[in-house]
Amino acid sequence: MEWIDNFKNHHDDLFVYQKSTERHVHDVFLYRYLLRYLPPSVTPNRLTVLRIIMTPPVFLLVLFNHYAWGATLFILTAFTDAMDGSMARMRGQITDFGKLFDPLADKLLIGSMVLLLVFRYFPDWLGLTILVVEILFIIAAYISHQYFHITRMANVWGKIKMWLQVVATFLVLLALLLDFPLLFAVAFWLFGFAIGFALISLFTYGI
Template sequence: MSFIKDFKNRNFDLFEYLPATEVHPHDNFLAVTILRFLPKNITPNKISLFRVCATPFVFLLILFGYYEFGVVSFLLVAFTDALDGSLARTQNKITKFGMLLDPLADKLLIGSMVLLLVFKYLDFWLGIVVLGMEIVFIITAYIYRVKFKTVRMANLWGKMKMFLQVLAICSVLIALVFENQSFLNIANIILGLSVGFALVSLFRHGI
């Protein structure tokens, strides 16, 4: 715990709350339906950290063939991506650390699913492209943080990319649950579309 305190003290600017510059319609919807029931001590960063910690459990469920539990767990964990951002914006709890942790948690979740499912059931080279793009995003964000002392935020294109990736992974899992090949074909198309959104997000300085 002392390590965490030392890290916060040395990087206090990363944990300083920043006001939201914009609040999206879905933020307000989540605020009145789900976020209002969260305990006061739950912060956006804690939700993002939960996603990081929960990803290995989702990975293991799917790895050992528990696809029914896997698809539900994956959806629940992926849904926390909407919760942490909406909580941060509606309660003005945006931090630079959260701007880094949130997309990193997303990439860990999606990257693990690419390794586990996409390479095995979808187009191999499409998986390479998706994984490569995520690595590029991480490296770019690191360079901006270290060299330019700025944090690249997720933009609308990046959020759409994440949504399509989640949809594609769900399609693969549904195909495995119901043994329906057509869902794999749909997943390939959706994942291909996500690459387009990823490219736009990258060139518009998002993550």
């Protein structure tokens, strides 16, 4: 990814490593059984960029009703969100780039699925609410970084919101793949809970 290296050369301040002040149980678990076996060239920032790059293929697979491949690639892509955060904390590789683009990568992935699935199979107000809240996240993060020079990592409420959305989206894809309508109802409630956690995250942390 040569273009990433060129970007780094022009924005050095975004790539200064910062040590983490906290580690979670899942960080230790992922590091012990997966992350420590990855080469040093696999960095948290590159995983974040990979998630952004993989979002269009996921979108296209679902768009053309390839639900089995779409669901598989969606879960693998979403899993990089857990990987990059845990790797950054365990390796002491937290950067302002990651703080800015990790949430953005999440929003691109989830937002693309909202456009394809939520507006098609759920009430319009649900899709609109999800998109408006995600846009508010982006605006809050931009204002915080641009005008107050504060770059925050996503808090626990934001992470819960993200994974509720991931599970809900996967259930919708599974419902379409298996023709199992009950999963739509479960996904609907999970999206609703995700909105609640998103609002808590927005008002407590601003991203």
